[in-house]
Amino acid sequence: MALNIRQMEILELARATGRVAVEELAERFDVTLQTIRRDLGELADQGELDRVHGGAVLRSGVSNIGYEQRRRMNDAAKSAIARACAAEIPDNSSVIINLGTTTEAVARELLNHRNLTVITNNMNVANILVANDSCEIMVAGGALRRSDGGLVGDLTTEFMAQFKPDFAIIGASALDADGDLLDFDMAEVRVSRAIAGLARRTFLVTDISKLERSAPVRIIPMSEVDSVFVDAPLPPDLARQCVEWGTQVIVAPPRR
Structure with a gap:
């Protein structure tokens, strides 16, 4: 039709x-x-x-929405989330940032931070932070995914394993109602798991619409995340679970 x-x-x-x-x-x-x-x-x-x-x-499925389309989606929400997350990152700290359009929004909010060391497998994050001349940028090796500037694979995971940063900032393609972070690409998920396990504190940045999407590969449970930055309150059951897990939820509504 x-x-x-x-x-x-x-x-x-x-x-x-x-x-x-x-x-x-x-x-x-x-x-x-x-x-x-x-x-x-x-x-x-x-x-x-x-x-x-x-x-x-x-529609959700077994493949992700295209990068350019994702970059334009929920822009105001991503900006609000990014501002809230960046406010929790002090100067003179080390940060790992993974793939995703929301993590890229966080990178833009870090442009005025001083003396950061940023480790990333996201070429877009690296290109954003080049404008911050006090930021040391370390880019992982690996297979370049031309569709979104991501570096993935065993070489990427091995590179990340060398670090123990103060913070990890991660995104996800979808969230399950029980708090699992989900994604589509197994190679990307391996890197995200490694990143989350390395940092002293792990931050998840995600807009609430991710609860209405699905993806086939589990990254980590939200219980392994220290703080969740989101644009609207989580569903009551999931919010209660976060309290039990000790996962802080920071709601950053978009500016009107």
């Missing part, structure tokens, strides 16, 4: 933000809620979106 113009615009909005809401779409297109629900149903039937309560999200 061919998409109508409104459905194509809805799909573009979903690709830009990661999710769409029925009420907001009805107001935007000046149509009834039922019309929007029917549009979302048809988009779901064609495999473009997954229905969730109150709207729809980009």
